[in-house]
Amino acid sequence: MLRVEKVSTFYGNIQALRDVTLRARRGRITTIIGANGAGKTTLLRTILGLTQARHGHVFFEDEEITKLPPERIVRMGISQVPQGRQIFSELSVEDNLQLGAYVRRFKDRAEIQRDKEFVFELFPVLYDRRRQTAGTLSGGEQQMLAIARALMSRPKLLLLDEPSMGLAPKVIQSIFKTLFELHEKGLTILIVEQDAKIALEASDYCYVMRTGKIALEGSAKELLENEEVKRIYLG
Numbered sequence: 001m002l003r004v005e006k007v008s009t010f011y012g013n014i015q016a017l018r019d020v021t022l023r024a025r026r027g028r029i030t031t032i033i034g035a036n037g038a039g040k041t042t043l044l045r046t047i048l049g050l051t052q053a054r055h056g057h058v059f060f061e062d063e064e065i066t067k068l069p070p071e072r073i074v075r076m077g078i079s080q081v082p083q084g085r086q087i088f089s090e091l092s093v094e095d096n097l098q099l100g101a102y103v104r105r106f107k108d109r110a111e112i113q114r115d116k117e118f119v120f121e122l123f124p125v126l127y128d129r130r131r132q133t134a135g136t137l138s139g140g141e142q143q144m145l146a147i148a149r150a151l152m153s154r155p156k157l158l159l160l161d162e163p164s165m166g167l168a169p170k171v172i173q174s175i176f177k178t179l180f181e182l183h184e185k186g187l188t189i190l191i192v193e194q195d196a197k198i199a200l201e202a203s204d205y206c207y208v209m210r211t212g213k214i215a216l217e218g219s220a221k222e223l224l225e226n227e228e229v230k231r232i233y234l235g
């Protein structure tokens with residue numbers, strides 16, 4: 001579904017991604033683990049066209065998207081849950097969801113309403129708090145809102161940047177349970193995580209990033225047994 005081929009991305013003359021090649025297969029959960037600064041966020045931003053790749057190509061459903069503007073890419077079916085949620089804290093929960101649907105401005109309101117009902121069913125707590133400003137939500141609820149907002153553009157591929165960050169284990173569990181439900185419904189998911197244990201337990205296939213490069217890859221089972229992964233990432 002998504003193919004990243006030999007992508008290199010720079011910030012000025014600092015190289016953040018080096019020849020990164022990976023794929024996210026349709027209907028699977030793929031994860032990328034790596035320490036802080038490894039290039040995980042840069043990779044997601046490059047896929048979405050928020051940061052330009054200097055070399056290499058990105059394909060989504062066999063169409064090249066490398067140089068397309070982010071809005072086009074979202075409209076084609078890729079949506080992201082950014083690192084640190086980045087919800088609009090002054091706006092209500094419901095208005096945050098409405099903004100997630102902006103790429104579909106030509107679609108009818110009834111359809112957007114149905115999608116809102118879908119995400120409220122997925123996260124009932126958001127329905128209870130729909131009129132509250134998003135800034136008053138707990139960290140876990142804000143993460144749920146960020147996921148719900150991303151779903152409002154009806155993605156085929158959902159990118160998540162460190163969804164577990166700063167959350168209690170119980171809350172993380174509940175969020176991943178919802179991600180598995182979405183996966184069951186056919187959504188393809190790509191997650192980047194610093195927490196290797198969570199990532200490996202959740203995924204079918206996993207890549208390990210180190211200083212802008214893919215250092216290792218394999219099935220979650222293979223990587224859980226890999227000595228280096230055990231030593232460095234699973235402590």
Ligand SMILES: Nc1ncnc2c1ncn2[C@@H]1O[C@H](COP(=O)(O)OP(=O)(O)O)[C@@H](O)[C@H]1O
Binds near residue numbers: 015016036038039043
């Ligand atoms: N806007 C930026 N300007 C310059 N360097 C950046 C910028 N964003 C990230 N970097 C650098 O790129 C590298 C990768 O960062 P990032 O993609 O955020 O890693 P991760 O998400 O894995 O923590 C780091 O060395 C970081 O300092």
Ligand SMILES: [Mg+2]
Binds near residue numbers: 041
């Ligand atoms: Mg990051």
